[in-house]
Amino acid sequence: MTPEILAALTALEHERGIQVLFAAESGSRAWGFASPDSDYDVRFVYRHPRDWYLGVIEARDVIERMLPNDLDVSGWDLRKSLRLFARGNVALYEWLGSPIIYREEPVFAQRLRELLPRYFQPASALHHYLGTARTTFAEHLGGDTVRLKKVFYFLRPVLACRWIEHARTQPPTAFAELVAADWVDTAERDSVAELLRRKQLASESDREPLDPALKQWMQAQVDHFTRIGPSLARSREVDNSELDALMVELCG
Structure with a gap:
């Protein structure tokens, strides 16, 4: 299924004018106990061109598609992803740790994996x-x-x-x-x-x-x-400057 998944991601990039920064399998296939007829649950993070982020009203920041061959494709915009990362979002943390990676922009994924211990709650x-x-x-x-x-x-x-x-x-x-x-x-x-x-x-x-x-x-x-x-529970000092810098670096 990997060629079909990569083709679906590329088609979304052309259709929506986005860049996929990271894409991984989630759910039972990533966990390692899929049934023979389990769906493919592809989760990804994408970015828009810089000007998209300058609008007064924030546009929809999620893309969801159900495709043939039990292919469930769903992604979050970069800004949404970084906000959720800062709040300790376990789903995003799991995507970053998936053993099945389809696409990965090194700066994005490596930086978040390095920062994860600081944000984990x-x-x-x-x-x-x-x-x-x-x-x-x-x-x-x-x-x-x-x-x-x-x-x-x-x-x-x-x-x-x-x-x-x-x-x-x-x-x-x-x-x-x-x-x-x-x-x-x-x-x-x-x-x-x-x-x-x-x-x-x-x-x-x-x-x-x-x-x-x-x-x-x-x-x-x-x-x-x-x-x-x-x-x-533990108290922590929240400093999102490195996430801000990553946002600027990827969208500048």
């Missing part, structure tokens, strides 16, 4: 991941049978919470790196490996019973991270 990030896990657990994992996809949509954010608890850094985008961390025990790794083996053979809609012991473990994880979340 452990309590806020844990709250984001815990909210995802809690919602998935409540809405998709309470019935007699469950979709294996949703089990992993719980496991990944919970292990991201554990990464934040121990490392106080942005968790890796790839699920395998979360599982390989020192604070994941052997029994947990073995359980994940078996679930992953079954998921890779299943379609998006396949369902199966959820092991009661696994369900109990899931609830314990939610309870634990709900308790510790507030303790991870």
